Amino acid sequence: MQQIKIGSIYALLAFAIALTSCSKSDSSNVSVGQIQVGQAVSASTPLSGAIKGTMLTGETYTINGDVTINAGDTLLIQKGVTVKVNNAAAIVVKGTFVSLGTKDAPVTITDPSRTKTTGSSTATSDSAYAGGWSGIYCDKTCPLLVIKWTHLDFSGAGIQSIPFTGPSVGDQYCIYFGNPNGNFILEDSWIYGTPDDAVRFYGGHVNIMRNTLEKCGGTGGDGFNAKGGTQGNMAYNLIIGGATNGTKSANDGGIQPQCMIAMYNNTYVNDGYRNAGTFGARGGSVEVENNSRALVYNNLIVNCRFGVRIAGGNNVTAKVYLADTTGPHTGDPIAQTMYGHNFYYADDVTLANQFLPTNIAQAVVTHPQASDVPDMATFLGASYTFGMQYDGTSLVSKNDPLFVNYPLPNKNYQTQASVDSYNFHLQATSPAVGRGYQSFTPISNVPVDANFGSSGITGPGKDLGCYQLDGTGNQH
Template sequence: MKKAIFSALVLVSVIVGCKKMDDPVVTPVVVPPVVQENVGGDVSGVWTKGGTYKITNHLQISEGKSLTIQEGATVIFSDSTVKPEFIVKGNLYVLGTDQNPVKFTVPDAWKVARNEFGNLWGGIIASPKSEELVLKNVIMEYGGAVTTESSPSVKAGLYKAVAGSHVPAVNFTNVNGKVVIINSRLNNQNEDGIYLEGGKVIIANNVIYTQGVSGGDAINIKSGVQADVAYNLVYSPNTNALKLSNAGDRPVQAYVIAYNNTIVNAGWRRPSIKGGSIWVEAGVRAELYNNLFANDRFGIKRDTKLTEDQVQGRSKFANNYYYGYTQQGVDQFQPTAEIIAGTNDVIGKKAGDNDPKFVNFPLDNPSLNQTFNTAWSFKLQAGSPALGKGNTTFTRLFADGITVGGVLYQSPAPATYVGAYGTN
């Protein structure tokens, strides 16, 4: 019996061995990522993973159409004469990953000192018909070109609809729309980073730097917007990290809950006193918690002639944290009729009070310096006095999330620390 079993196993082995020898060798076909030259005009469908798309004319997603841009794609705006705008009348879903972000950029040869503030392509400009916009793990850089009479945004009556205006990196206007901008980076922009005039919005875990030449706020919100703005790092905006306003007379009051943001060197490069960290005005309903202000020109500032919503209990300010390396900076965030004091704020009186103990940032960094060092770390060292100062009891707008492109996005929970980052 054992002999029979052994013989059978040998036979099977021979058959299997012969079959393997007879099988053809299959070599996997490697399909290189797509490269598309001279892209412009109407676009929709899918731009594929790892693809390169060289933009030489204005882009448009038509009403009722959608474009999805997959992880690792690179979108290069490569015509210095046209300086293309990206007009979105339909829906745009830009879906990078942490390891493979999508890039909206320009040729490497253009990334020189004279172009530090972009002005090399337009920006993403959505019409009131656009319903959904997602920017997830996206790098947007060197935008903010100035409009001309022939600009699509001017012809379509979008953004400011006039020639001679630098456009923001992102503009959205539909009060019934939805916007998610998360885990992304906006840098080297000539004007505002994000300019919103409508929609249910989550802006979280982004980094914005080297933005705004003669004006410009990192995040500019008008009437029609309901937004959670959290865990963003903003470095050296020309004016404010956040400008919050109910201007525009849209049917939805601007309501913004901004929490756990780190704002550094804001406002010093603007010669006027328009702002310098967060600016509130014109009936906006604002709740500001757990924000860390380091070396900013002013504290949270209001327009005293056109104030924020001051109906009792509607606008709230609490648990914000201030550090100033210079006495001038410290003096300018002391509470006044213009500078808003919050409950449980941490505000020192002398230069150097309340050092937040960043892991790696020179606190004597010049206030007019707009150049960001990617080696800096705004995480907090163990023992930082900014730990344990956060408020976690407030209710954010989109804790239960908003569904965009079939995906549920939720605003992140607040932290017990202040600022955008905890410890290592």
């Protein structure tokens, strides 16, 4: 086993950051030797307080109180480790946190008192939305958060004391990242059950790829919610049964640089039904709002409450403000908000009526796209003005994406919030196959490294959604 001293981590990081402008095709299955940082963490007694070093393969660790990775320290978790977190404890990261599970031996961080369930799921009946352990909270001093092939189950209990400036007591996220100058890589992992956002970003260079989110958000909350200071990619994720949006960009917080997110080749299923707020003031798949920019391409959106929603109002009550649709701004990671080549399916007219979100509680500026499935530009005609209501009756149960194993029509869309035994890969005859738009470039702003960076910035796929017929994309 290779051992690396903590001081050497930063030399590695410097090398990795030099590769920031590089990108690779999907390399999530690259096999690398395990490494060790500092001393082994003992699994013999429950953990709390300051922690650093390496959690070793095959060990089971117990956390009974908040643990902190101090600035300048590193905690590395090797493959196959299980971490049981009791007493609603939080993992506070002021230094570096790296979890290196593999496909064959993932890491698991969980509340051991909770058990996953299948079938119908509601906010009142399923403890997944109550939160068990408090989550991972990363300070402005955290230079690097890397999570690969890791199960993050039953998080979001609500932090009990403010760990640093930014979060508030009671916040209920699985992951909070707050360093605009830091790097955050979440790849090939699973988040199961949160009361609020699965991931809340207040800054950072991010690559969020090939993950699966289930049962995220009790009566509100998004899957991936990027605020001001955040730039990067959200791609090849499967997001099922989220309370509100699967992916969102919003320039909240007054943090620079401007929030810019490339959201592509995601699969959104049954999202948007547990939000208890004003109908029409939030979305159900993709949301771009509050002076943020986004690229939104190649997404597969099935039985979600709203389609791609480009917010257009300044409704103070709803706290949703105009997306940045200006430009092009030459030289920026995203020159201008652009979207298209997205695929929609609905089993109810109320959903088909929102393939193109309309002005209900607030104005929207989502234009119909001829490249979408269905072709909303042709369906609505030249006289259509964005935001107008329309009759989508003829679109109901049309354009079945032909998943390998998920029967459509399916009227259980409001309560089926987990993957269970279903298979959301595409059949070879799917109308989503071969329709991917590939003439855009993802944001490449994170280090590419087998251990201390991204496994690779996967570019846009040939097929729509997170699963590609050639085996690339999401690996779950």
